[in-house]
Amino acid sequence: MALRTLASRKTLAAAARPLAAAAAARGVTTVALPDLPYDYGALEPAISGEIMRLHHQKHHATYVANYNKALEQLDAAVAKGDASAVVHLQSAIKFNGGGEAKSRPPYPFLAYGFLSFFFFILFIAGDAGGGGSEELGGGICVLLWLIWIGLDGRGSVLPQMENRIGLGGHVNHSIFWNNLKPISEGGGEPPHAKLGWAIDEDFGSFEALVKKMSAEGAALQGSGWVWLALDKEAKKLSVETTANQDPLVTKGANLVPLLGIDVWEHAYYLQYKNVRPDYLSNxxxxMNWKYAGEVYENATA
Incomplete structure (x- = not known):
């Protein structure tokens, strides 16, 4: 009886508030749709104004709205100690954001995942049978989940907790808009200075990099992104791909996105139909190489 009381939803909500407050303090907040640094039609004929308008006002705006809505619902579910809602909302937040960083310690993750699943089963069983295990299972499930997203397996709050809960859909598109620039303003001009030298060193030539990124983007099955990344530890450039709206950090915590190309069909279908290679060619x-060069120089300073 005492254990059930300890794990009751009311007690759980009180226990979860400090973790929720810690999460908010680390920057897990609502986001806003950014303005584009150019007009919708400024990238024509490479990308039509119609595509840019729909991509920005509909697709990116939907990721922002759904992410913010899911965060609000998550706060409410935590306050109520609603285990099933917390579990359900993880997928919504992940899709409108991104995947979890794969560089974190794997064993605590597996342990928390197993225990959370076990107690979630207790929660379901309690609901079905009307027993007290609903309070115990549901309470512990939510509490374990909250502890895991708030801690990194060593007892400290993650400095970049947004990578756990996800901001991929929003962050990826925010990078993408800055990666593009009208031809009249220098769009498409090859990189110079440090980034240009690094590309020659790591890929052989600028043309070889373009060919590699285009090939990997065309070969990516389903939806996703192709990236030019800087590994800050190895001090090397690489080409990476991510599925769906997973951010680049899911491929490695040391990777800095210099360029990201959206290869979801919504980025090109109205203009290029199903011929993704033509989109990747144009x-x-x-491409805004000046922006990529600035990111590179800041990351290597």
């Missing part, structure tokens, strides 16, 4: 005409 997007280089409006």
């Amino acid at each position: 997007i280089w005409k409006v």
Whole structure:
């Protein structure tokens, strides 16, 4: 009886508030749709104004709205100690954001995942049978989940907790808009200075990099992104792909995105139909290498 009382929803909500407050303090907040640094039609003929308008006002805006809505619902579920709602909302937050960082310690994750699943089963069983295990299982399930997203397996709050809960859909598109620039303003001009030298060193030539990124983007099954990344530890450039709206950090915590190309069909279908290679061939005409070079120099300073 005492254990059930300890794990009751009311007690759980009180226990969860400090973790929720810690999460908020680390920057897990609502986000806003950014303005584009150019007009919708400024990238034509490489990318049509219609595509840019829909991509920004509909697709990116939907990721922002759904992410913010899921965060609000998560706060409410935590306050109520609603285990099933917390579990359900993880998928919504992940899709409108991104995947979890794969560089974190694996064993605590597996332990928390197993225990959370076990107590979630107790929660379901309690609901079905009307027994007291609903309070115990549901309470412990939510509490374990909250502890895991708030801690990194060593007892400290993660400095970049947004990578756990996800901001991929929003962050990926925010990077993408800055990666593009009208031809009249220098879009498509090859990189110079440090980034240009690094590309020659790591890929052999600028043309070889473009060919590699285009090939990997065309070969990516389903939806996702192709990236030019800087590994800050190895001090090397690499080409990476991520599925769906997973951010680049899911491929490694040390990777910095210099360029990201959206290869979801919504980025090109109205103009290029199902011929993704044509889209990937033309997007280089409006690539903002100046922006990529600035990110590179800041990351290597």
